[in-house]
Amino acid sequence: MGAVVGLVAVLVTIAAVLAAAGHAGYLALLTSAAKKRAGGQPAVEFARKRFPVAGVGLAVSLLALLISSGTSSIGWEVFAILLGGGSGIGSVKALQSTQARFRGGQF
16 A cells, blocks of 8 residues: 555656646746847746746655655655645646736737
């Protein structure tokens, strides 16, 4: 039972790290592209405001990965699943809201 929970914890936290890194990477690409275009300053400012959100999401998901890979206690692994799942879902929602803002033609 403990091995299954441990495997689920590692998989959930790896997915959370990938989601958070994807959000941070998208913001970095957005900033880079906006700096090269005339009139891209509002997009750069928006991305700079969102970087702390992406950084916190990445830090929390990395903490969850560290907890899940370093313990064999089911309680800690469940905590890592909840922590990683929450940060992964939050990162995906933040990425979707960022993409929706720029797809809608607001900039």
